[in-house]
Amino acid sequence: MKKPLPVPPHVLSFSQADSLFARLAPLSPYGKERVAEIGFFTDFEALESFYDDIEAAGAALDSLEDAARRDKLFWHLSRLTRIPESLAATSGNSAPGSSGAANFSASNSAAKKISASSPSNADAWGLMELFLVKKFLVHYKGIFELLDDEARTRFGFFFSTQELLDVLAAGGSDAESFSISERHEPALAAVRARIARLSETALERRRKLQEAARTAYGIDFAGREMLILPVDKALDAMGKGRLGQGPLLAADPYDSRSMMIRLVPDTELLEAEEARRKARDEEKLLEQAAIVRLSALVVAAKDALQSYCRAVKRFDYSLAQWKLAQELGMVRPRLRARGTACIQCHGARFIPLEEECRERGVAYMPLDFELDTPVGILSGSNMGGKTCVLQTLVFLQLLAQCGMFVPAAAFETPVFGWIDVIGAAGESRGRGLSAYGFEIRRLIEVLHAAKNEPGFAVFDEFAHTTSAKEAQALMQAAVEQLASLSGTVALFATHIECSLPEGKGTAYRMAGLDSERARSIIESTPAQSERSLDALLAQINSLMRYKVIRTGKASAHAKSDALAVARLLGLDKDLVDRAQELLAESDTRRAPPAQDKQKERGAE
C-alpha cells in the first residue's frame, strides 16, 4: 500500500474538506493523532480497507446493545492516556504494509515522512511514565473486554500483559492512580513505618511547642508557620524564651513596629526531623530501584504496547468516522478501477454549503451528476451553482480518497492518482505571477501529471482574466489535449463556448434562472437596491434551479443570465436596460442575414 499524500492547501481550501476533518472526534490521543495524519490515498485496496474499518467499528458499536456498555466504551477511550513516546510507535496511517510514495497533486508531490520513535531508556523513567502506562493498560483492557471477537480480530486487539497490569495496579488507591507501594518493594514497608513514626513524633513535638507558646506567651500560631507580632510583644516573648519560660522563638524584623516570629525547633524536634530525612533518603533509593525494575518490565512489554496503541488508533479513528457518517448521512463510496474515467453521484451534498444554507434559511439542492467521458463542460447562469458542482465533486472525491465515507445517497468513482483545482477564486499566488500566469502554471502541472497517471482536475472559470477570444482558443486546445489522455477526468465550469471532441466530452448546463419568475419579480419590485444583501441572495436562491442538465450537445454554451442576475442583485435599472439594448444590437449584428441563410440551405 502506498503512503498517503498530504492534501494540497489550494485543493483543501477549494473543497473545504478540512471543515469535515475537524468534525472527526476520536476520543483517545491515538485516534486524535490519526486525524492529524489524514492524507490522500491512491491505493484501491487501502481505501477499501479503511471503509471496511468504518463499517466494522459501527458493527462493534452496534454489538453493544446496552447503552451503558456503549458509554463505557466511550469512557475508556476518552480516559486512555498516551504512553511515553519512547514506547509508542504508532506511525503511519495504520493500515499495515505501507511503503512507497506517489504524487498526490500535480503541484505537490512531497510525501510526508513519519518518523518512528526511538527505543526507550528505562533509567530515564519516573513515576509519571509508570502512571501513564498503568492508566493506559487499565483502559485498553476495558476496551478490549467490551469488543467482540470480530472487532478484536479486525483491529488487532489482544491483551497479553495482565501480569504487567497486576504489578502496576499494586500501587495507587484507585484503578487509574499510581504510586510506588510496599508491594513493589517490600523493604519500603519498614522504612515507611519508620518515617510515619518520626513524622508523628515531629508533629507531636511541633504541637507541643505551639501549645507551650500559647500558654507562655499568649501567642496562637493556629497552624501557620510564622506570625507577625508588635515588636514589644515579640521581644517580650523572645526574652521569656531565652529564660526558659517557654519555647525559643526566632524573629526577623517585619516593619518598624512589628516582627515576624517562628518557633525554633528544639533538640527533640530536630532529631526527629533529621532521622526522618535520613529515612526518606533510604526510601528514595528503594523507590528508585522499584521504578527501574518496573520500567524494565514495561520495556519488555514494548511490542505488545505498541500493538495496543496501533489497535486503539485504528479503532478509535474508525469509530469517529462511523459516528460522523451517522450524524451526516454519509455512505460508503463505490470505487471503480483506476483508469476508468467515470464519476457518478446521486444526492451528493457539499456539507459546508448545505449548513450555510440551513443557517440562512434557504433551500439546498443535493447534486445528481454523471460524467462518463474524459472531459465535461458545465455552463450556465451566473450564480447558478457551477462552482458548487465542482466543489461538491472535489469534496466527495477528496473524502473518498482520504478513506472516508461521503455525504451522498450514492457515489461511484475511480481511484485517481492526483487531484487538482485550477482557477479557484481566492487562491494565493506567488512568485510574481498574475492570476492568469498562475492558471497557466497549474495547467502545465496538470498536463504533465496527467501524462504520468490518471487524475481528476477541475477548472473553475479557466482563463476568465484574459481576452474572450484568446481564452476560448486556449480552452479549446486544453480540452482537446485533456480529452486525449487516458483515465484523467477534467471538468470545466465556464461561460466560454467550446466544442467537445466526439465521444470524449460531455456538455452540461445548470438549469439556471427561472426567467419568467425572475422577470415578474424584477418588474413588480423596482427598488431592488434598497433590499438587504441577505434578502437579495435569498431571492436569487429561490429563482435558481440548482440542477445539472446533460445537454448532449457537441458544443457547450449556455446563456449566463448575467443581466437578470445583476438586476436581481440591485444594479440600477437604467444601466441594466442599456446593457440589454447593447446586447440585442450585438446579437442582431452577429446573426447571418436571411439571404445568407437561404444560400447556406441551398448549398446543403
Place this chain on the structure above:
Amino acid sequence: MLKPMSLDAALFAGRVNFIAGFAAASGKTMLAKAILALLREKGLKCALISAGYEGGGRKPAGAPTLKMPSSEMPTFEVEKGEVFSTAANALPFLDCMPELIAGPVGSSALGPIVLARAERSGSAILAGPARSEALATLVEAARHLRGIDAVIIDGTLDRLTQISVLPDPQLYCAVRADRADCQQIAKRMATFYQLVHLPKWDASRAREGEALIFEGALSSATLEKHKSARDIPILIKDITRVFLRPDEIASLSARGRLFIQQEISFRGFVVALRDIEPEEFMFYLPHDVANSILSWNPYEHEEGSRFTQQAQAADIGRSARYKRGDV
C-alpha cells in the same frame, strides 16, 4: 460599618479560589498557605494548584527542561490526602509520598504538570501550567476528586485571563503595601476594583454595531488615539493590562458603557501592610474599595492586634473624611 478583620474558612470551602496579586512577592503564596491552614483547622481537605508563577515557572520555548527543582519554586507542607499540582521532574524530591492521579497537562520548567495526592504529610513543590486550558483541566480534575473540599489556585495577576476558563471561580487579590508605595497601591486597588466590577460583554453587541474594543494595553496614550469615540460600548479585553488612573477610567466610562470579557466574582482584597497603619492606608481608598478588604495580613496575631482596633478607628475616621469630601 466595621469590616471583618480575619478570614473565614467558609468563604473558601466548596469553591474554586483564585488568588491573584499585583506583582511578584505580593503575598499570594503566603495567602494560599494561610487559607490552607484555615481550612485544615476545620478538618477540610484542599487541592492546591499553581497557575505557573512569576520568574522560574514558565519554560521558554526551546529552553531545556530542568532535572531538579530550584529554590525559587514554592514549597508547601501538605497533609495526607491533600492534592497538589507539581511537575514530573519534581516528583522524586517530594517527601509526601505522592500518588499520581491525573495528567500530564501543560508544561513547566520542570517538565509536564501532574496532579498528585499526598499519601502522607510532608513537603510538596508546587508547579503549574502557564496555559489556561491546562489549568482548567487540572482544576476540573481536582474539584471532582472525592474528599476534596476546596480548590486553591496560587495565581498571578498577569495571567488573570486564566480565570475565564475556570468553573465558577472566586477571585481574591493579595496586596502588599508599605509607606513608600501605599498611594500607588491604593490607586491600583481602586482601578482593579472598578474593572472587576464592570458588566460582562454581550457578544451580540458587537454584531449590532460599532463598539470600541481594547485588545492590548490600555494607557493614557491609547485613550488619546480614540478620543473621538463617543456613546458606544467599550470592551476591555484584558483588565490586567489597564494602566489608567481611576479618573481616566471614570472619563472613559463617561464616553461609553464599559464592559469586560468575562464576569468576575471578586471576593475581596487581603492586604499586608508594612510601616503603615490601616487608618492611613484606608485614607487613600474610595469607600467601596476599602469595604472590599476582606482581611489584613492573615499572619497578624489576632488577639490584641493593632489592626483590629486601629482599623475600626480608621473606618470611622475615613467615613468622616468622605462626608467632608476630603477623599
